[in-house]
Amino acid sequence: MENDKHNHDEEALGYQKIESYDESKVTAVAAHYKDILTQLGENPEREGLLKTPERVAKALQYLTHGYDVDPAQILRSAMFEEDYSQMVVVKDIEVFSMCEHHMLPFFGKVHIAYIPKGQIVGLSKIPRVVDAFARRLQVQERLTNEIRDCIQNTLQPTGVAVVMECKHLCMAMRGVQKQNSVTTTSAFTGGFLSNDKTRAEFLRLITANLH
Ligand SMILES: Nc1nc2c(ncn2[C@@H]2O[C@H](COP(=O)(O)OP(=O)(O)OP(=O)(O)O)[C@@H](O)[C@H]2O)c(=O)[nH]1
């Protein structure tokens, strides 16, 4: 009974609370990681590594749990009619994702704005949508566009703006080894695309030090 209620709540919210893992997937992925440790020249039987394959399998399951989340449903679960038609900006949202090329992290900040057209959304749902797309194998450009498209198509505001600034560990710890470079991507719809003043106002608000 308690369990039924829990599942029902998760369905309504559109996301799963990650407190449990798919044990059969953990076992399968862990077996591969045991082999990988051996291939890397390690001894998977030494004490410090005994539980490592299972930990890595769980970590990867967590870091890709966005595949099991419905981002549009997250927004739909908290949309309210409200007579407010100015820009709403949520800035400095931390984002952690993994590049699909190397499966290494990229992370930074995302700034999001929308201009409501009759409906607003619960503020916390915006970072939840970011996480739903970020906790997958990604490229920064697609992640930026997916967040924009989800907010635009679900909330149907007058415009959406997304700016993301990230460091990519595949560029810092290996490869070209540039530790300080930051990649910025952006995606706009509606007024943010067609109206220079609206876009400038958004860019001013995300760079302003108001608090
Ligand atoms: N556009 C884009 N490229 C990314 C992202 N994350 C990683 N990359 C790039 O994906 C590319 C993959 O290129 P490859 O030449 O196949 O891989 P590689 O030999 O490991 O390349 P290097 O990183 O230059 O050593 C690299 O240039 C990475 O910097 C991302 O989010 N967006």
Ligand SMILES: [Zn+2]
């Ligand atoms: Zn990469």
